[in-house]
Amino acid sequence: MKIFHLVTVLLLAYARIASPESCHHQPKSIFILSGQSNMSGRGGVGRVKWDGVVPPECEPSPSILRLGPNLTWEEAKEPLHADIDLNKTLGIGPGMSFAHSVLAQEPSLGPIGLVPCAVGGTNITEWARGGLLYSDMVRRAKAAVKHGGTIRAILWYQGESDTIIEEDALRYKHRLKKFIEEVRCDLKLPTLPFIQVGLATALGPYIDIVRAAQFGVKLPNVKIVDAKGLPLEWDHVHLNTPAEVKLGKMLAHAFLHDF
Numbered sequence: 237m238k239i240f241h242l243v244t245v246l247l248l249a250y251a252r253i254a255s256p257e258s259c260h261h262q263p264k265s266i267f268i269l270s271g272q273s274n275m276s277g278r279g280g281v282g283r284v285k286w287d288g289v290v291p292p293e294c295e296p297s298p299s300i301l302r303l304g305p306n307l308t309w310e311e312a313k314e315p316l317h318a319d320i321d322l323n324k325t326l327g328i329g330p331g332m333s334f335a336h337s338v339l340a341q342e343p344s345l346g347p348i349g350l351v352p353c354a355v356g357g358t359n360i361t362e363w364a365r366g367g368l369l370y371s372d373m374v375r376r377a378k379a380a381v382k383h384g385g386t387i388r389a390i391l392w393y394q395g396e397s398d399t400i401i402e403e404d405a406l407r408y409k410h411r412l413k414k415f416i417e418e419v420r421c422d423l424k425l426p427t428l429p430f431i432q433v434g435l436a437t438a439l440g441p442y443i444d445i446v447r448a449a450q451f452g453v454k455l456p457n458v459k460i461v462d463a464k465g466l467p468l469e470w471d472h473v474h475l476n477t478p479a480e481v482k483l484g485k486m487l488a489h490a491f492l493h494d495f
């Protein structure tokens with residue numbers, strides 16, 4: 237009994253010496269955030285710049301980290317996709333609110349690591365395996381778990397750019413299904429939870445086809461939350477800050493209760 241105890245103490249001490257950084261800077265539960273502008277975040281973005289308003293639900297916390305562009309963990313703060321979704325005016329997205337909401341309901345999941353990968357204006361063809369967006373996402377996801385932690389889900393808000401041409405809309409279901417299967421395969425997580433956001437409005441006329449595709453994907457562990465009815469920014473295009481905060485909470489609810 238005593239020897240067992242001594243061994244435990246020694247092992248713990250060794251773990252501390254061997255990885256002084258990872259004690260503080262390695263999250264336990266990791267989430268991939270991917271898709272287009274509304275996942276990246278445009279809440280509070282005016283005609284020229286972001287208003288800089290960060291609601292309490294999106295404030296930084298020592299228990300919420302993000303994987304930065306150079307693949308190191310840092311304390312997460314808005315805009316979460318800074319230096320990831322390049323050359324855009326960025327604002328509030330759903331990620332911080334999601335993380336806070338998960339931690340409030342399930343503190344044992346912390347610290348949480350967010351891996352922002354969304355890029356505004358991208359269609360699903362550009363996200364296909366073999367493309368730059370896909371490779372970057374998989375590379376970042378693998379880097380995220382290099383020193384520990386577990387990828388718990390992919391949060392995906394995409395499809396707006398596939399509502400413009402009818403053929404894209406018609407092919408969306410097949411392309412999305414393939415995307416989910418390939419990401420799971422490349423991350424070697426065949427049952428990884430995948431939570432999509434159902435489109436609310438879109439720039440193109442074929443939104444109903446894309447929505448039907450989103451709701452019709454029949455794969456295990458794929459869930460959907462619906463952005464329909466959430467308020468938009470002045471541009472009538474992007475979700476505003478309160479909408480992004482609400483969406484984060486909806487995603488957290490889906491993650492904690494739908495799987």
Ligand SMILES: *[C@@H]1O[C@H](CO)[C@@H](O)[C@H](O)[C@H]1NC(C)=O
Nearest residue numbers: 303304305306307308310319
């Ligand atoms: C990585 O990027 C962050 C900012 O995103 C910066 O604070 C940090 O110093 C960078 N680390 C390295 C090793 O370049």
Ligand SMILES: *[C@@H]1O[C@H](CO)[C@@H](O)[C@H](O)[C@H]1NC(C)=O
Nearest residue numbers: 319320321322323324355356
């Ligand atoms: C962002 O802008 C820089 C400078 O104009 C350009 O070199 C780069 O290709 C742009 N990146 C993207 C992803 O558009």
Ligand SMILES: *[C@@H]1O[C@H](CO)[C@@H](O)[C@H](O)[C@H]1NC(C)=O
Nearest residue numbers: 358359360361362397401404
């Ligand atoms: C997707 O985006 C790319 C690059 O912007 C564009 O060339 C292409 O026509 C779009 N649609 C499809 C179906 O690839």
Ligand SMILES: *[C@@H]1O[C@H](CO)[C@@H](O)[C@H](O)[C@H]1NC(C)=O
Nearest residue numbers: 274396435436437438439473
């Ligand atoms: C952002 O999402 C809204 C609501 O779904 C949609 O109307 C809009 O087209 C999206 N914006 C872009 C640029 O994809």
